[in-house]
Amino acid sequence: MNVLKTNSITMQFGGVIAVNELAIDVNEHEIVALIGPNGAGKTTAFNMITGVYKPTSGTVQYTDVHGKQIDITGKKPSDIAKLGIARTFQNIRLFKELSVYENVMIAKHLHLKSNFLSATLHLPGYNKEQAAAEASVEKLLRSVNLWDLRNEKASALPYGQQRHLEIVRALATEPRLLLLDEPAAGMNPKETEELTAFIRKIRDQYNLTIFLIEHHMDLVMEISDRIYVLDFGMTIAQGDPQSIQNNQRVITAYLGEDEDA
Amino acid sequence: MTMKKRNLLLSIIAVIVLFGVANFVQLEMDAYIRRIVNLCMIYAIIGLSMNITNGFVGQFALGQAGFMAVGAYVVGIFTVPVAMRPGVFYATPMNPAIINIYMPLGVALIVGGLLAALIAFVIGTPVLRLRGDYLAIATLGFSEIIRIVITNASSITNGALGIKNIPPLNDVRIIFLATLITFILITLLINSSYGRAFKAIREDEIAAEAMGIDLFYHKNLAFMISAFFAGIGGGLYGALLGTVDPKNFLFTLTYNFLLIIVLGGMGSITGSMLGAVIVTAGLEYLRVFDEPLELFGMAIPLFRPGFRMVMFSVLLMFCVLFWRKGIMGTEEFTWDKFVNFCKHPLAYFTKKGAHAE
Amino acid sequence: MEFFQAFANMTAASFAQHMANGISLGSLYAMIAIGYTMVYGILLMINFAHGDIVMMACYFAFFGITVFHIPWFMTFIGTIVATALLGVVIERAAYRPLRDAPKNSVLISAIGASFLLENLANYLFSGRPMRFPDIPLLSQNIAVGGGVQIQAICFVIPVITIISLVILLHIVNHTKTGMAMRAVSKDYEIARVMGINIDNVISITFAIGSAMAAIGAIMWGIRYPGITPMLGVMPGLKCFVAAVVGGIGNIKGAVLGGFILGLGEILIVAFFPQLSGYRDAFAFIVLILILYYKPTGLLGETTTEKV
Numbered sequence: 001m002n003v004l005k006t007n008s009i010t011m012q013f014g015g016v017i018a019v020n021e022l023a024i025d026v027n028e029h030e031i032v033a034l035i036g037p038n039g040a041g042k043t044t045a046f047n048m049i050t051g052v053y054k055p056t057s058g059t060v061q062y063t064d065v066h067g068k069q070i071d072i073t074g075k076k077p078s079d080i081a082k083l084g085i086a087r088t089f090q091n092i093r094l095f096k097e098l099s100v101y102e103n104v105m106i107a108k109h110l111h112l113k114s115n116f117l118s119a120t121l122h123l124p125g126y127n128k129e130q131a132a133a134e135a136s137v138e139k140l141l142r143s144v145n146l147w148d149l150r151n152e153k154a155s156a157l158p159y160g161q162q163r164h165l166e167i168v169r170a171l172a173t174e175p176r177l178l179l180l181d182e183p184a185a186g187m188n189p190k191e192t193e194e195l196t197a198f199i200r201k202i203r204d205q206y207n208l209t210i211f212l213i214e215h216h217m218d219l220v221m222e223i224s225d226r227i228y229v230l231d232f233g234m235t236i237a238q239g240d241p242q243s244i245q246n247n248q249r250v251i252t253a254y255l256g257e258d259e260d261a
Numbered sequence: 262m263t264m265k266k267r268n269l270l271l272s273i274i275a276v277i278v279l280f281g282v283a284n285f286v287q288l289e290m291d292a293y294i295r296r297i298v299n300l301c302m303i304y305a306i307i308g309l310s311m312n313i314t315n316g317f318v319g320q321f322a323l324g325q326a327g328f329m330a331v332g333a334y335v336v337g338i339f340t341v342p343v344a345m346r347p348g349v350f351y352a353t354p355m356n357p358a359i360i361n362i363y364m365p366l367g368v369a370l371i372v373g374g375l376l377a378a379l380i381a382f383v384i385g386t387p388v389l390r391l392r393g394d395y396l397a398i399a400t401l402g403f404s405e406i407i408r409i410v411i412t413n414a415s416s417i418t419n420g421a422l423g424i425k426n427i428p429p430l431n432d433v434r435i436i437f438l439a440t441l442i443t444f445i446l447i448t449l450l451i452n453s454s455y456g457r458a459f460k461a462i463r464e465d466e467i468a469a470e471a472m473g474i475d476l477f478y479h480k481n482l483a484f485m486i487s488a489f490f491a492g493i494g495g496g497l498y499g500a501l502l503g504t505v506d507p508k509n510f511l512f513t514l515t516y517n518f519l520l521i522i523v524l525g526g527m528g529s530i531t532g533s534m535l536g537a538v539i540v541t542a543g544l545e546y547l548r549v550f551d552e553p554l555e556l557f558g559m560a561i562p563l564f565r566p567g568f569r570m571v572m573f574s575v576l577l578m579f580c581v582l583f584w585r586k587g588i589m590g591t592e593e594f595t596w597d598k599f600v601n602f603c604k605h606p607l608a609y610f611t612k613k614g615a616h617a618e
Numbered sequence: 619m620e621f622f623q624a625f626a627n628m629t630a631a632s633f634a635q636h637m638a639n640g641i642s643l644g645s646l647y648a649m650i651a652i653g654y655t656m657v658y659g660i661l662l663m664i665n666f667a668h669g670d671i672v673m674m675a676c677y678f679a680f681f682g683i684t685v686f687h688i689p690w691f692m693t694f695i696g697t698i699v700a701t702a703l704l705g706v707v708i709e710r711a712a713y714r715p716l717r718d719a720p721k722n723s724v725l726i727s728a729i730g731a732s733f734l735l736e737n738l739a740n741y742l743f744s745g746r747p748m749r750f751p752d753i754p755l756l757s758q759n760i761a762v763g764g765g766v767q768i769q770a771i772c773f774v775i776p777v778i779t780i781i782s783l784v785i786l787l788h789i790v791n792h793t794k795t796g797m798a799m800r801a802v803s804k805d806y807e808i809a810r811v812m813g814i815n816i817d818n819v820i821s822i823t824f825a826i827g828s829a830m831a832a833i834g835a836i837m838w839g840i841r842y843p844g845i846t847p848m849l850g851v852m853p854g855l856k857c858f859v860a861a862v863v864g865g866i867g868n869i870k871g872a873v874l875g876g877f878i879l880g881l882g883e884i885l886i887v888a889f890f891p892q893l894s895g896y897r898d899a900f901a902f903i904v905l906i907l908i909l910y911y912k913p914t915g916l917l918g919e920t921t922t923e924k925v
Contacts, residue, residue, distance in 0.1 A: 395913075
């Protein structure tokens with residue numbers, strides 16, 4: 001089943017076309033990667049899908065867990081999150097001054113059914129919801145060994161653990177589609193390996209569909225079912241890892257023309 | 262006993278002790294001291310209300326004076342005994358639609374709070390999408406518009422003449438209870454999921470939105486709750502003074518509460534309580550600097566009327582330039598910390614040293 | 619109903635009177651709004667203390683002429699210099715230390731500075747209204763025919779405003795300093811990297827904005843002679859609104875906004891006399907409308923924020 005479909009979405013900032021008629025399909029349980037040189041428009045594409053930018057033209061279609069097709073073009077990011085799309089950010093956007101625990105608990109808020117009065121008065125309905133949320137958060141934090149550090153400020157964590165925390169926070173929103181923006185940025189090969197295994201694990205454990213931007217080619221080739229390659233806002237190739245690795249245009253885009261050729 | 266039980270017990274004991282203090286003040290101290298204590302508590306309520314938006318959501322709103330005025334005037338208009346109203350509204354007769362409506366103080370307070378919250382909702386819709394400085398000016402503007410409307414709507418508010426003969430409320434114990442209830446409610450709100458959502462917005466709006474927090478709804482909610490408590494504080498203020506006058510609610514009044522939350526720590530509830538006590542009592546104590554001071558038989562020309570407020574402004578500048586965190590920063594006083602301090606007082610200071618940035 | 623009465627009663631004469639008042643007030647607002655827009659263009663902050671700088675300028679002029687008996691021409695020059703200095707001092711003391719702090723801190727500092735100036739004036743000069751020195755040459759009434767009397771200053775104000783504006787635009791668009799100012803307002807970091815002395819540029823900006831405000835303050839004082847410590851509060855708020863209406867950061871916009879607000883305020887009261895108590899609310903209502911329908915202002919440009 002198709003989960004996400006972008007229909008020729010274009011993003012234009014003044015005279016600059018950052019993304020040009022992007023057409024992407026992501027199907028259920030797939031891990032799809034979006035790669036390309038810096039400035040190719042990858043994060044812009046993410047931002048269009050998650051509602052941070054409204055596409056200049058084109059539409060984004062999402063199929064929710066009940067099979068209902070929804071046009072999410074230009075919807076508010078919070079509405080899109082409620083529909084089941086979660087994301088992480090290229091430059092890590094944790095709630096820096098808040099604790100690890102609070103960071104993840106906040107991600108449970110969107111599913112809260114109690115209104116602010118029952119929350120303030122700690123009525124039984126609210127307490128029940130909170131208990132369930134707390135249990136879920138504990139499980140998530142334990143899965144990345146952050147439970148013992150739950151009262152630390154998020155900014156106090158080492159870089160690698162901050163990335164894990166951001167992913168776990170996104171998972172706490174109980175998404176169907178998870179968008180990861182350069183999750184392995186700044187990681188060494190061993191950490192990248194662990195992350196690769198982790199991504200596979202959460203995909204299986206939480207029934208996720210994953211769409212990721214990444215520069216670490218080993219991670220991308222290892223984990224992706226399909227890959228899209230973006231350069232200057234345009235798709236220059238798509239296919240499975242094998243065909244992308246051997247694609248001349250892709251190699252040129254990353255490494256430049258060979259002057260002697 | 263468990264930590265939670267111990268903390269609850271300590272809190273209950275503290276409340277009883279504080280109530281005892283309030284009782285003592287009410288029965289034994291003179292009117293001047295009672296008035297200052299009452300003002301401290303009312304300012305604490307309003308300071309807390311301002312902290313909800315400015316400290317916890319991180320939205321720089323300067324409308325407290327206006328919302329206070331709403332609450333104060335609801336109390337003023339509806340609690341003056343009907344028989345006395347024509348005497349108060351001697352220049353412009355009171356509007357016949359409301360002249361016979363009487364509310365006891367408790368009801369008037371709640372109605373005032375709700376009306377302030379409603380006005381906040383109407384204002385909030387266009388204004389809360391604005392960035393920091395624009396929001397400040399816009400809320401300041403609305404605060405002034407409220408005051409201007411009050412000054413002009415003579416048949417409802419008695420205009421610039423103000424309203425007198427409001428049945429006074431100056432029982433320290435009652436105001437203590439009102440402050441306590443406000444404190445408890447706001448603490449419960451901030452510790453709930455909604456409070457966390459507020460803090461998320463303060464920390465990183467874009468990330469908060471990405472996690473499903475509807476910015477507009479939550480900012481508006483915080484704004485309305487803030488206005489509600491400011492309205493109640495304003496109503497108590499009107500009852501304390503016994504009169505209300507539009508000139509009491511110039512937007513410069515909001516600066517008092519700004520100092521309270523900056524001094525106490527924006528984002529700390531207990532900080533605001535502390536800040537309110539320090540600022541209110543301090544303002545009173547500083548009155549001594551408004552009188553000429555004699556040292557060694559010489560009159561020092563420095564101290565004359567107005568000096569107090571200069572010192573007050575310097576204090577605000579000092580805080581914002583050198584002590585932005587304020588007393589509590591974003592931390593709260595908790596029993597755990599207090600007990601740890603009592604057990605190992607020295608460790609507290611060395612730990613602080615160890616954690617120094 | 620009353621509108622039609624007012625409209626019918628309005629003769630050409632009284633209309634001319636109202637227009638003269640409106641243009642004068644608009645010019646004064648324009649002079650003050652320039653300071654707000656220049657500072658916001660460079661530092662992206664509202665100088666809450668700007669309105670109070672106007673108030674201090676009035677007191678400077680008052681002291682120069684009435685207390686120290688310095689000839690009015692020299693006092694006015696001195697006032698402009700002193701006010702420009704005051705603006706620079708405020709920037710150094712209250713804003714520069716917080717340049718790297720979160721945005722809200724600078725806002726609080728600006729509010730604090732404004733509050734301090736008001737209290738300082740109240741303390742130093744007492745709250746009793748003082749009378750701005752009378753300059754008969756400028757405050758005399760001139761008969762313009764048809765029974766209309768217009769104060770001489772009403773002719774001077776728009777002229778001085780336009781001259782000041784022309785000089786200012788020349789500085790901004792045709793001098794090196796002006797180019798530096800425009801560079802800093804476009805991109806702070808790059809300008810710094812390019813070797814522009816940011817501190818100097820900012821100081822000059824504050825100096826010029828404050829000088830403009832001083833000129834406006836002097837003309838204000840002649841027109842409305844009652845000086846109190848709170849004199850700058852309302853005009854300050856309204857002039858910031860004027861700057862926003864015209865497009866914050868845009869000098870011509872500030873002037874346009876000033877005229878819109880000044881003329882609007884006078885004409886609304888002229889045509890709807892029953893609303894005269896609400897005249898101060900006019901500026902804020904305009905603010906809300908502009909922020910709702912065209913937040914970048916009439917002459918401003920739209921920019922998208924990159925995430």
